Amino acid sequence: MSPRRTRVLWLTRSLGPGGAEQLLADRAKYADTARFEIEVAYLLPGQDALAPALERAGLRVHCLGGAPGAAGRTDPRWPWHLHQLLAERRYGLVHTHTPVPAAAARLLVLGRNAPRLVHTEQRPWGRHRLATGWADALTYRRNDAVIAGSRAVGRTVPAGRLRAGDRVTVVQQGPDLTGAPTGPPARAAARAQLGLPADAVVIGTAGGLTPDEDQATLLAAYAGLPRTRPDIRLVLIGGGPLESRLRARAAGLGLTDVVFAGPRPDVPALLPALDVFALSSRRGVLPSALPAAMICGLPSVGTRVGATPEVLDDDAQGLLVPPGDPVALGSALGRLVADAGLRERLGAAARERAAGFGAAAAQRAVEAVYRQVLRP
Structure with a gap:
């Protein structure tokens, strides 16, 4: 019965x-x-x-x-x-x-x-x-x-x-991305939407522009990356109360290659534009964008706070750094920008781990x- x-x-x-x-x-x-x-x-x-x-x-x-x-x-x-x-x-x-x-x-x-x-x-x-x-x-x-x-x-x-x-x-x-666009056509379409060069190494994040998400540390880390290869970009997807302050911060750091994409309902469709996902959060809540990035096969750099270390093992699916540390964050981002093989290895492991979410x-x-x- x-x-x-x-x-x-x-x-x-x-x-x-x-x-x-x-x-x-x-x-x-x-x-x-x-x-x-x-x-x-x-x-x-x-x-x-x-x-x-x-x-x-x-x-x-x-x-x-x-x-x-x-x-x-x-x-x-x-x-x-x-x-x-x-x-x-x-x-x-x-x-x-x-x-x-x-x-x-x-x-x-x-x-x-x-x-x-x-x-x-x-x-x-x-x-x-x-x-x-x-x-x-x-x-x-x-x-x-x-x-x-x-x-x-x-x-x-x-x-x-x-x-x-x-x-x-x-x-x-994590989010259900069944049917989400993948592959080279999705990458090309997402980069066109964001105005990104086809051959750039793109670092991106998605989330509210708030103190908890701490994009100011991400901007400082990005500013410290060596420009030995000029084809790098940073994309901030999201809106919030700190947008004007972060734009001013980027200008003060001399950053002219940061894309402020604003709040978007189509974040999963934009993720294929990225090569590296960055999470500079200071809070304990796991943002849905991180598992989404993992599902898309992106390697991530995240902070050791809250639930992030539960889904990312350091040097396995991504790299972990202390919160509020632009030098450590910049060093980890620099490793991934410079090493396509490392990006591929961590991204594949991230996709496999995300299957359980x-x-x-x-x-x-x-x-x-x-x-x-x-x-x-």
Whole structure:
């Protein structure tokens, strides 16, 4: 006799085009629909870019914060709307992905027939606003299971906030690049879009232009590279509050060959333009661009922070350097720029390692957690 199909709610703040939200949309395509009927609820009505992709994957989508697609502030009655949705749809399991709706769900799912609760942490635990942190801390032990996006994040969850005997399950996931362009035509098209010479050795990064990502150190490292071969370029894909400051920094360093590509929705299509991926981050969250670069077979230089050393072994799939050290970063980039054989070796190993970060494998791991907490 086959197990009964369980209705599951994925609850999150936004369905905008962010990294964590895209991971949900990628996993949705690989859900075990014979065992789980998954629906999605979100709070921000103006942040619904990924709702169509989820619906195409067969998931029913609910907006709790107002009319879907509407601009403006979220309806403050969203907790009441969540309460109504839980009562109407009678979920067997609620999987929360952001702290505020997670705390609300933990307070609302009470009683003998309440759904099981699974929560995913993508960022180090406790780094929230004060009120959010208090709500999270006071309700956290109601989780039946906790999933972390990396071992580094999982280690930050205090044992005192878990139920006795529980452990955090780590599920690492990269973007689903199935069908993404590859090969020489993709490289030529991406370089044309970015205005890059066909024969340049291109270093690139992708992410928000913020203090945590520390592109200022990357610019300083790039400025220190020897110009014994003039055909090198640096590409910064992304936007953010530091863009004007970073442009001024590049000008102050005399860098005229840096491409500020701005925020782009087509990052996977641009990655084939690169020869080396650089990650100068100071934070512990693993950006989705790094596994994406690995899937594309790019060697990477990354900082020894957070989850990066979990996916990159030094001198195996990439090179690791201390954060905030332009000399060390520049030295590692210089090795890769000068050695095509090293780039090829590390890139091939990176592609092989990244196969384990696929969306299908991640969804199977998440569903294994579901099965565990749903056991009678």
